[in-house]
Amino acid sequence: MKKLSDVLDQMTTEGELVNSLPDGALRCMACGHRCLIRLGRRGICQVRFNQDGKLRVPWGYVAALQADPIEKKPFNHILPGATALTFGMLGCSLHCANCQNWLTSQALRDPAAEAASSLIHRVSPEQVVEIARRQRAEVIASSYNEPLITSEWAVAIFKLAQAAGMKCVYISDGDATPEVLDYLRPYLTGMKIDLKSMQDKNYRQLGGVLKNVLDTIRRVHQLSLWMEVVTLVIPGFNDSNEELWDAARFLTSVSADIPWHVTAFHPDYKMTDPDPTPARTLLRAAEIGREAGLHYVYAGNLPGQVEEYETTYCPNCNTPLVIRSGYFIKEYRLTAQGTCPQCHTPIPGVWPGDAGGRRSKDV
Secondary structure, eight states: OOOHHHHHHTSEEEOSSEEEOTTSOEEEOSSTTOOEEOTTOBOTTSSOEEETTEEEEEOSEESEEEEEEGGGTTOSSBSTTOEEEEEEOSOOSOOOTTOTTHHHHTTTTOGGGGGGGGGOEEOOHHHHHHHHHHTTOSEEEEOSSOGGGGHHHHHHHHHHHHHTTOEEEEEEOOOOOHHHHHHHTTTOSEEEEEOOOSOHHHHHHHTOOHHHHHHHHHHHHHTTOEEEEEEEEOTTTTOSHHHHHHHHHHHHHHOTTSOEEEEEOOOBTTBOSSOOOOHHHHHHHHHHHHHTTOSOEEEESSTTSSGGGGSEEOTTTOOEEEEEETTEEEEEOOOTTSBOTTTOOBOOBBOTTOSSOBOOTTO
């Protein structure tokens, strides 16, 4: 029986996010690790490798393909109620102990994930976009594994999706480089970025660097991409008032219009010791976000238990604008121009009928 790596190595193409060095080594630019990959070796993600001085990268398959409400990504300010077709491959730049998509993300690191080979389905970019059409999807999203390390494949799909009138988004850990963000910029409408902690020691446990993620958040905002940030609040890991204040103040310093989603942890994969996040902790985190000056704060994964923090409110007059229950829209009150119907304040985001999207007011 073939090893998973042997199967995946047959489904590759030559990468574009790379700098070649004189000795045949390569510098991969897809994620913040900027791996130096020598001949015959692999990057930290395990799916980008140096074959005869050429960078080979994932191509021509999906390991997950699902149509969902866009609120599940979560995006609350991109086409509320829209269907998003989400595709994913295998591999990740991090190794989070609480990974909820570990079968796809940790497939080449964890022997228990060899079963991921059964998830692989060969497909072309054209077929992915055709499936999105059949699902009446308005958005195509790259997720499940870390999309930064499969960006060449995503761009091939996004080019066709964009031509078909669809929006394209990334659901990412934010461990990016300026090079990969510039590469993606022509095709992306928005990014959801995880801000997992405000302590570098915590990020080191996950295999990342806090500064890379903070720099990515700043860079995405500067590029005028729509961005929503998610913090999975884990008891004993990142749920102290001090750390939540640090996260909220940082986001406010970039833009008070960045939606911040504080979401509930449940034990998964290798992180089974902490208890599930109680609703009161999410409410405390959301209140800190509001007190720090963020205009749009949401609490997720506990529908019906987080009071008003599922709804989008006008930051000027506090009118409820998009009333939600979990992933479902109960009432949508924004005008066709994406403004509050009461005080006419423009609400940043990408709304139906707003072709270009209304970015943060301070861009």
